[in-house]
Amino acid sequence: MAKLRVSLSLTIFFSLQFSLLPPTQPHPLEKPCNSSISAMFVFGDSTVDPGNNNYVPTVFKSNFPPYGRDFIQHKPTGRFTNGRLPTDFLASYLCLKETIPPYLDESLSDEDLLTGVSFASAGSGYDPLTPALSRVIDMPTQLDYFREYLKMIQLRIGKKRTQDLIKKALVIVSAGTNDFVVNYMALPFQQKKYTIEEYQNFLLLNLRQFLQEVRDIGVRKIGVVGLPPMGCLPIVITLEPHKLGFEIPERGCIDSLNSLSSDYNQKLQDELMALQMHKTSSGRSSSLSLGLRLAYCDIYHPVLDMVQHPAKFGFEETTSGCCGTGLIEASFLCNSHSPSCSDASKYVFFDSIHPTEKTYSTVLNFLHKAIDDLLKD
16 A cells, blocks of 8 residues: 655654543453444554554664563564553454554555554654654654545445444544653753743644544544653653752652643643533534544553552552663663563563553553543444
8 A cells, every 4th residue: 555654863762641541440341342433543652653663764663672572472563562552452442453553564454454553653742843853753644644544445445434434433642741751841942932831732732733633534532642640751750850950869750740741631631621612603513523522531640540559550660661770771772682570560661661561451441431431422
């Protein structure tokens, strides 16, 4: 199949976030096999990229060990974890398939394509500068791939069936952490243009425009993921105190960055509610809200709960990753020459940024209400 190509080059590392709900003890999910969801389409960053970056000339890849060591046949696929991603677990929950594949994999079968793919790219974000830094696939290009996908599917199954497929599909959007950690906080460019509040609003404006385009394509069910507790990412715990000019005697979450995550997440919830309920001056529903079901997916509280109360979930290590020292390794720095822990299920994080498969699975157990709400007709 013809693919749009993206030109790219390098930068550093980072990304995290996706979907869940409040910080209560999780309940195991039972598959809703009577689900009317036809397919799932995914946009965003490394938390939902199953390997699109394998096909992009960027250094931000993970298609080598120890990534994927607990995946099917112990195979590294480009997922930034030891096993499956949250969207893989969600696809299984929806009885679509066991894993969501990357769209840029040209070996995909018709069945793979028809039940959903991921357009996400590790290192991406809502700010156009963010993916440009690591030369990965930006959000507008991910949407272009979606449009390309629809044209290809329409040739296979016809216009009417394609429209029905999209109308009954679920879309997951997971991005934002790279915008803050890799871009705004690490580099001077956007800090000179925006205060932190202005930058949050800038990202939300770009998200609004993205959702408008997804809605115009015909999608009616969208889950939008908030930020994780950024101050609890191992690499942030390692680097941020030194950046501020002091050292901390014990490793622990940085409260100011967690507050930044929390503030943004509240604004995101307000934005999604406004989009869902928005009326025009005539009192009619706007083109965005008409027939659209939006859900805020909270990753912040469940991950923070796991970090603060690890024993409750069977974890032992919360402030360093399984790979290497666990303090700074990610992407190419976490490789086959890096020593890694013997049991990743005891770790919240696999590398210094990305959660383990067990964390993702645990997080999905908090998603039952948000998922069920999106499944409603």
